[in-house]
Amino acid sequence: MRRAHKILSPREEAELPPRPVTKKGGLLLINAGEIATMAGHDRPRRGEQMKDLALIPEGAIYAMNGKIVEVGDSRMLERKYSGSSTVIDAEGDIVVPGFVDPHTHLVFAGSRENELELKLRGATYQEIAASGGGLLSTVAKTRAATTEELIGEASSRLRGMREEGTTTAEAKSGYALDSNGELKILAAIETLSERQPIHLVPTFLGAHAVPPEFEGKADAYIDLLVNEMLQLVARRTAARFCDVWVEQGYFSVEQARRLLLQAKLLGLTPKVHADELTACGGAELAGEMEAASADHLIHVSDGGLEAMKDAGTVAVLLPAASMSSRLPYADARKIITAGVPVAVGTDLNPGCWVESMQFVVSLAVHQLRMTPAEAVTAATINAAHAIGLAREVGSIEPGKSADFVVLDTDRLGHIGYRFGRNMAELVVKAGNVVVDRRAR
């Protein structure tokens, strides 16, 4: 649905691809060297399952009305669907599902490049905050921005994400920390999801930090979240998840539990920013709350992993955040061995400005020591599970949204092995070509 008010400049409008249009006759992709379908599992992949890409050599995909109808042998499908109105010849290249980014703080105002040199000199979060920077400086700018301004800034980032092959993403609020501002961000996310190809799943992160007017009174801020903001979010927005940062100086396990219990009553599924800076019980709480995901997990305990495994909670690892904040990398090998399904995401935010899931896949391989197959699983089907969309996206299977990426390589092993160059040549979302870099 189009909103009545103007939300993008004409130049930005012109740069957006057309709204998805169903073409009579469907879309046929032929001659893929290999298709990593990720088909065959209903639950998030764990352990050895993360290495199974369910490959189809010399494959083809036929899609109609935005959905995948059939995936199989290229010569067979070429004969069967010869009347397709759009035919894409992959010329032996590798095809993967559209990337699913399960953790972004997409909507914010301004940028924080001025903090970089402080960070490089080893300044702590607290020192950066004392110099007028950090999360709360983004809160001040985001509170002052209009919905249109927020949409304009986020649109540019979404174009970057799409160019790199992301077709679905989670997007969190959390840079206003007051009722009107959080509703403004969630409205911006909904509008953005309608106006460009990447499908966005909104998450309410009112408990991202204690706002300045509640300094030293985190319990009182939780009261406001529980008694007022959650109700407004549940009634007036499409938010699907409620997230909270459990960390010293942010919110305690007890405060987060109070918030998430109320969120569940209102139909929002919990997520937790857990164990990023210290081991503080975030993963244990995520398991106890049956959260969809626990994210970061740099300092996760064995007990935390056990709780997540029992609850079916997905571990969302964010290696770009470790890189940009000069923190240790999460121990992905230990988490996979423990039987907890792993997904990866960008954590796109003003302190970790990365739009590319391909770059995150490379970090997962080179820094988290995941194999390329595990990293692709983590960036597609497991990421879809982490945001509750595994029935719609994350794999190339009949009935799912026709979301896939043709990569500029004929070798599967080049994914994650190579980095620093965008290999997404062609991006298809819901059966429509939304990026075509082969024509350039």
Ligand SMILES: [Zn+2]
């Ligand atoms: Zn985050």
